[in-house]
Amino acid sequence: xxxxxxxxxxxxxxxxxxxxxxxxxxxxxxxxxxxxxxxxxxxxxxxxxxxxxxxxxxxxxxxxxxxxxxxxxxxxxxxxxxxxxxxxxxxxxxxxxxxxxxxxxxxxxxxxxxxxxxxxxxxxxxxxxxxxxxxxxxxxxxxxxxxxxxxxxxxxxxxxxxxxxxxxxxxxxxxxxxxxxxxxxxxxxxxxxxxxxxxxxxxxxxxxxxxxxxxxxxxxxxxxxxxxxxxxxxxxxxxxxxxxxxxxxxxxxxxxxxxxxxxxxxxxxxxxxxxxxxxxxxxxxxxxxxxxxxxxxxxxxxxxxxxxxxxxxxxxxxxxxxxxxxxxxxxxxxxxxxxxxxxxxxxxxxxxxx
Amino acid sequence: xxxxxxxxxxxxxxxxxxxxxxxxxxxxxxxxxxxxxxxxxxxxxxxxxxxxxxxxxxxxxxxxxxxxxxxxxxxxxxxxxxxxxxxxxxxxxxxxxxxxxxxxxxxxxxxxxxxxxxxxxxxxxxxxxxxxxxxxxxxxxxxxxxxxxxxxxxxxxxxxxxxxxxxxxxxxxxxxxxxxxxxxxxxxxxxxxxxxxxxxxxxxxxxxxxxxxxxxxxxxxxxxxxxxxxxxxxxxxxxxxxxxxxxxxxxxxxxxxxxxxxxxxxxxxxxxxxxx
Numbered sequence: 001x002x003x004x005x006x007x008x009x010x011x012x013x014x015x016x017x018x019x020x021x022x023x024x025x026x027x028x029x030x031x032x033x034x035x036x037x038x039x040x041x042x043x044x045x046x047x048x049x050x051x052x053x054x055x056x057x058x059x060x061x062x063x064x065x066x067x068x069x070x071x072x073x074x075x076x077x078x079x080x081x082x083x084x085x086x087x088x089x090x091x092x093x094x095x096x097x098x099x100x101x102x103x104x105x106x107x108x109x110x111x112x113x114x115x116x117x118x119x120x121x122x123x124x125x126x127x128x129x130x131x132x133x134x135x136x137x138x139x140x141x142x143x144x145x146x147x148x149x150x151x152x153x154x155x156x157x158x159x160x161x162x163x164x165x166x167x168x169x170x171x172x173x174x175x176x177x178x179x180x181x182x183x184x185x186x187x188x189x190x191x192x193x194x195x196x197x198x199x200x201x202x203x204x205x206x207x208x209x210x211x212x213x214x215x216x217x218x219x220x221x222x223x224x225x226x227x228x229x230x231x232x233x234x235x236x237x238x239x240x241x242x243x244x245x246x247x248x249x250x251x252x253x254x255x256x257x258x259x260x261x262x263x264x265x266x267x268x269x270x271x272x273x274x275x276x277x278x279x280x281x282x283x284x285x286x287x288x289x290x291x292x293x294x295x296x297x298x299x300x301x302x303x304x305x306x307x308x309x310x311x312x313x314x315x316x317x318x319x320x321x322x323x324x325x326x327x328x329x330x331x332x333x334x335x336x337x338x339x340x341x342x343x344x345x346x347x348x349x350x351x352x353x354x
Numbered sequence: 355x356x357x358x359x360x361x362x363x364x365x366x367x368x369x370x371x372x373x374x375x376x377x378x379x380x381x382x383x384x385x386x387x388x389x390x391x392x393x394x395x396x397x398x399x400x401x402x403x404x405x406x407x408x409x410x411x412x413x414x415x416x417x418x419x420x421x422x423x424x425x426x427x428x429x430x431x432x433x434x435x436x437x438x439x440x441x442x443x444x445x446x447x448x449x450x451x452x453x454x455x456x457x458x459x460x461x462x463x464x465x466x467x468x469x470x471x472x473x474x475x476x477x478x479x480x481x482x483x484x485x486x487x488x489x490x491x492x493x494x495x496x497x498x499x500x501x502x503x504x505x506x507x508x509x510x511x512x513x514x515x516x517x518x519x520x521x522x523x524x525x526x527x528x529x530x531x532x533x534x535x536x537x538x539x540x541x542x543x544x545x546x547x548x549x550x551x552x553x554x555x556x557x558x559x560x561x562x563x564x565x566x567x568x569x570x571x572x573x574x575x576x577x578x579x580x581x582x583x584x585x586x587x588x589x590x591x592x593x594x595x596x597x598x599x600x601x602x603x604x605x606x607x608x609x610x611x612x613x614x615x616x617x618x619x620x621x622x623x624x625x626x627x628x629x630x
């Protein structure tokens with residue numbers, strides 16, 4: 001029996017459906033990242049699990065019990081909020097101890113738990129401070145500490161790093177991952193940041209317009225995106241898409257300019273002439289002495305790599321990522337390695353596998 | 355502007371201070387003179403220290419036709435306190451209900467409260483008096499205070515304060531297991547403490563200065579507030595003892611002033627602080 005199960009979970013706000021039946025099963029100790037653009041329903045999903053919203057339909061089973069109608073406090077779930085939501089008038093200690101006091105734990109027990117969490121998070125010297133005397137990263141840690149002391153069945157993170165600066169975000173990201181592994185608490189983490197999604201999750205749930213579009217490990221999502229939305233969302237810079245048609249009895253695709261890319265992994269179903277969308281990641285495109293003309297409009301040097309943005313064949317928006325060297329001229333030739341292309345149906349956007 | 359003294363501004367400011375202070379000083383000085391001196395219009399700006407014992411006399415004896423001033427001070431103080439605390443309690447609770455709970459006719463309730471802004475005590479004084487009389491609350495302390503407690507202004511102000519509190523704070527408390535009362539007591543009230551303090555000052559002074567309602571509802575001299583007391587001292591059957599009237603006026607000033615001074619820091623904070 002999985003630890004957390006969502007069955008056909010629905011949510012409507014008035015007449016507007018936000019979630020169209022989410023199914024999910026998570027094992028104990030797993031970290032699942034829910035990722036999607038703003039407005040896809042990912043925060044709503046988290047709030048349904050937390051109990052801050054009431055589902056319009058479906059079930060939420062936590063550790064074998066249906067918790068969908070329970071009060072948030074009765075679910076034994078802790079949540080870390082985006083803006084930390086620390087109690088401004090309480091010290092760090094009181095912020096962490098508040099939930100324990102309400103649960104009626106003894107004073108020494110509270111002391112031990114808060115001290116343990118504080119030392120785990122490096123907050124021991126700050127316990128008597130007020131939130132306004134803390135930096136953003138410290139506040140974030142207190143918010144995590146408040147969740148940890150409760151020793152809950154489930155951790156929920158609602159974009160906890162989006163208010164931090166870039167450097168701190170990287171640091172806290174690693175810290176969250178280490179902490180989660182160490183404590184082994186089943187966790188759900190909502191983010192719109194694909195780097196967080198890729199690095200933190202055991203599995204990713206990509207949400208789009210209230211539906212699960214893919215649920216798989218981060219590498220699986222990256223290497224075999226289920227549709228053009230996932231392909232374009234995961235990976236930076238985003239995947240290039242070129243229109244093409246199925247040809248050569250389903251063994252190759254012919255691009256608009258007549259270039260034929262044979263499939264490295266076998267036939268695709270359908271008649272020749274079926275409209276396809278060909279995805280190629282910028283880092284897989286190769287500069288070469290011959291190939292397709294690529295006109296560079298913009299060069300983004302990132303240090304370890306360089307991103308070239310421009311047009312392929314004079315019209316298709318296209319980008320290329322190079323790990324070394326920047327071409328001196330504005331017009332170069334590129335080749336697309338057939339082994340690296342992703343094939344999608346042009347109409348539905350769904351991935352086509354052999 | 356820094357470093358240089360802006361003379362015209364200071365002159366205007368000084369004039370303003372003088373304008374406010376002079377009448378009060380005149381009363382203070384006048385209270386130490388002999389009653390017949392004041393009656394003849396021989397006011398002096400220099401207080402006579404030997405006349406200071408008038409304060410002890412009004413406190414203990416009062417003036418012809420009135421009770422002792424200490425009791426008026428006590429009545430006024432209790433009334434102002436009851437009104438201020440009562441107003442705060444009622445408006446915090448109603449604003450809490452309006453902002454944090456979803457119930458039928460929530461907005462209707464809000465608008466009804468809002469509309470009463472247009473109906474201060476002075477406007478509804480006759481019906482209010484009838485209600486109090488039907489409830490046999492004339493000449494009682496509750497009759498003096500209860501009708502003045504309901505407050506649309508404070509409810510509206512608290513509504514704004516509570517609306518500015520991020521939802522996450524409420525949700526975090528829910529996840530921590532805090533019920534509605536706990537949230538109110540442990541989070542909401544401490545977080546709005548500065549606003550509460552500022553409103554307390556305003557409402558205390560409002561309660562202290564009440565005149566019309568106490569005049570109507572409390573005819574028993576035991577329930578005379580200090581404001582009523584001063585009026586009663588003037589133009590009674592005997593000759594008005596102006597030094598006593600003035601001393602009482604000075605005494606009447608002290609409690610509101612001390613409340614403002616004591617809570618000044620909070621008061622300013624509550625009015626100016628942008629919400630956290």
